[in-house]
Amino acid sequence: MKAVVFTLGCKVNDVESGSLIAGLEAMGYEVSRELGPADIVVVNTCAVTAEAERKSRQLVGRAAKLAKGGKVIVCGCASQKCADAFFEKADNVYLVTGAQQKGEILEAVKGGLTEKKIAIKEAQKGVYEDMPLPKCLKTRNFVKIQDGCNRFCSYCIIPYLRGRSRSRDLDDIVKEVERSTAQETVLTGIDVSAYRDEKGRDFCDLLRALGSIDARIRIGSMEVSLITDEFLAAAKGMKNFAPHFHLSLQSGSDKVLKTMNRHYTRAEYLSACQKIYATFPNASITTDIIVGFPTEDEADFEDSVRMVEEAGFAQIHAFPYSPREGTNAYKKYKELPSALKKARVEKILAVGKAQKEKYLKALLDKTLEMIPERFDGTYTDGYSDNYVRLYLPKSVGKEPLTVRAVALFEDGLLVERI
Numbered sequence: 155m156k157a158v159v160f161t162l163g164c165k166v167n168d169v170e171s172g173s174l175i176a177g178l179e180a181m182g183y184e185v186s187r188e189l190g191p192a193d194i195v196v197v198n199t200c201a202v203t204a205e206a207e208r209k210s211r212q213l214v215g216r217a218a219k220l221a222k223g224g225k226v227i228v229c230g231c232a233s234q235k236c237a238d239a240f241f242e243k244a245d246n247v248y249l250v251t252g253a254q255q256k257g258e259i260l261e262a263v264k265g266g267l268t269e270k271k272i273a274i275k276e277a278q279k280g281v282y283e284d285m286p287l288p289k290c291l292k293t294r295n296f297v298k299i300q301d302g303c304n305r306f307c308s309y310c311i312i313p314y315l316r317g318r319s320r321s322r323d324l325d326d327i328v329k330e331v332e333r334s335t336a337q338e339t340v341l342t343g344i345d346v347s348a349y350r351d352e353k354g355r356d357f358c359d360l361l362r363a364l365g366s367i368d369a370r371i372r373i374g375s376m377e378v379s380l381i382t383d384e385f386l387a388a389a390k391g392m393k394n395f396a397p398h399f400h401l402s403l404q405s406g407s408d409k410v411l412k413t414m415n416r417h418y419t420r421a422e423y424l425s426a427c428q429k430i431y432a433t434f435p436n437a438s439i440t441t442d443i444i445v446g447f448p449t450e451d452e453a454d455f456e457d458s459v460r461m462v463e464e465a466g467f468a469q470i471h472a473f474p475y476s477p478r479e480g481t482n483a484y485k486k487y488k489e490l491p492s493a494l495k496k497a498r499v500e501k502i503l504a505v506g507k508a509q510k511e512k513y514l515k516a517l518l519d520k521t522l523e524m525i526p527e528r529f530d531g532t533y534t535d536g537y538s539d540n541y542v543r544l545y546l547p548k549s550v551g552k553e554p555l556t557v558r559a560v561a562l563f564e565d566g567l568l569v570e571r572i
């Protein structure tokens with residue numbers, strides 16, 4: 155029996171697809187992540203932007219054709235948002251579920267998928283849905299620790315699709331990290347900063363519980379509210395914490411942050427950055443920035459541009475504001491012209507590129523810990539603990555090693571072994 159599990163969107167979607175694959179393999183299916191002919195085809199969709207939702211619809215149509223008669227199951231945030239649109243996409247769409255209770259897809263497959271139906275569920279308040287453990291990836295393994303979000307940033311549709319924040323049991327997370335054979339584990343979720351399990355254990359408790367793990371521990375995306383003295387002390391106390399902080403900014407303007415319903419000021423964000431650099435001098439801070447938010451005027455935009463240098467970002471990701479029906483911003487504000495948004499994205503990315511170069515130059519001649527990933531015949535690439543891509547001009551196997559940065563190279567640094 156053949157199955158396909160195709161994934162769009164974020165790392166959390168990817169981990170959930172990994173669980174579906176593990177569940178289908180346990181049922182005897184041979185599972186691929188690429189579209190093609192199969193008995194069962196699962197498409198795990200995304201709706202973070204209008205473009206992602208459009209792509210999800212397109213993908214389901216293509217998957218249904220390529221399945222050659224196989225039964226198609228659609229799940230994820232886009233189908234949570236508009237199930238009917240996916241149900242009507244093709245005759246062989248048999249089941250449309252949403253972003254919740256994805257584990258029930260395995261029950262439906264076991265039941266033979268005899269009838270066509272839509273089964274959209276709402277998350278049970280505070281109840282984290284356990285799924286089969288995904289297969290462990292070789293170098294970098296993503297472990298889901300939390301789902302949902304309570305923040306309701308005014309531009310974001312996710313809380314309406316993934317429900318309220320709920321956290322996985324701390325002991326289950328530790329067990330999964332301990333059994334992992336990967337050199338690095340990334341703790342991921344929709345809002346990991348809100349982590350608190352049913353026994354009241356929070357993110358600092360989790361870091362302390364992972365403190366003696368040999369593998370490198372990295373945190374996915376985080377919010378400013380997480381950057382407390384207790385958190386930094388817990389991270390500093392770990393055996394192998396990766397000092398890379400993907401600290402979501404979204405805007406450098408206090409006025410825009412307020413209208414985004416994001417609860418910090420640019421001064422508080424910068425102070426969090428200073429605390430991080432004081433605790434981890436080699437740390438990298440990367441971020442996401444939305445430009446062209448409806449309330450953003452030229453001065454606000456310049457506030458975001460200046461923040462790129464002031465925060466010393468190692469990398470920025472900048473996106474034009476994408477209006478999402480159902481969000482407060484969509485109801486309240488008129489969109490800015492696309493050409494203006496596009497120009498602002500280009501400008502801030504150029505500033506981000508120059509800032510990244512400055513960050514990399516400061517690492518020259520420094521010693522870094524590298525986890526090798528691939529050898530392409532000339533170079534072995536891999537990442538440093540502060541999430542810089544490194545290139546070593548020889549084949550060195552998979553064991554972590556210590557290197558010195560000798561030059562800027564490609565999107566990272568050329569290194570030599572020491």
Ligand code: SF4
Nearest residue numbers: 303305306307310312
């Ligand atoms: S923190 Fe804000 S941007 Fe992130 S998922 Fe929650 S509402 Fe969306």
